[in-house]
Amino acid sequence: MRKLAERSSRATREIADLIKGIQNETMDAVAAMEKGTQEVQTGAQLAQNAGTAIEGMMSAIQSVFSQIEKVAGAIDSMSSAAIGMEEIMEDIAKITDENTSATDEASSSIESVVKAVASIAATSEEAAASSQEVAASAQEQSASVEEITTSAQELSAMAVDLDALVQKLNL
Secondary structure, eight states: OHHHHHHHHHHHHHHHHHHHHHHHHHHHHHHHHHHHHHHHHHHHHHHHHHHHHHHHHHHHHHHHHHHHHHHHHHHHHHHHHHHHHHHHHHHHHHHHHHHHHHHHHHHHHHHHHHHHHHHHHHHHHHHHHHHHHHHHHHHHHHHHHHHHHHHHHHHHHHHHHHHHHHHHHHO
16 A cells, blocks of 8 residues: 555656646746747737738828829920920911011012112212203303393394484485
8 A cells, every 4th residue: 555655646746747747848848838928919910010011002192193293284384385385386486487578578668679779869969960960051041042132132133223324225
């Protein structure tokens, strides 16, 4: 019995040691599970934070895409405006060319008019000079006519005197 009691006592100690080992391992497992739970919670928190960060990035990306679309719209508007400005500039260039041509034609016409006026002025000067010559000739002719008239009057008076003499001689 003693042996049995010793065996029993030994077995009880072994069982107690086994139970303590199991308890220790269970405590280690519980501690590991608690640590795993904490790590899972930390991982879940990190995942949630990562999800929030990803949502923030997605929101920022959507904002960037929205701004890119606005910029693209503005670029399209500017492109249309630039095309419109190009057309306006081409129209202005055409009008400028037309005005330049018209100005050149007007300048040529003005030069022709100036030449014509100069020619008319020269002709007028010649006509004035001729008129002065004609006036001078007319004055000379008038003076000659006066001399001829005076001479004719003198001749007439002489003819009367001669006629009177001839009549006296005939008597």
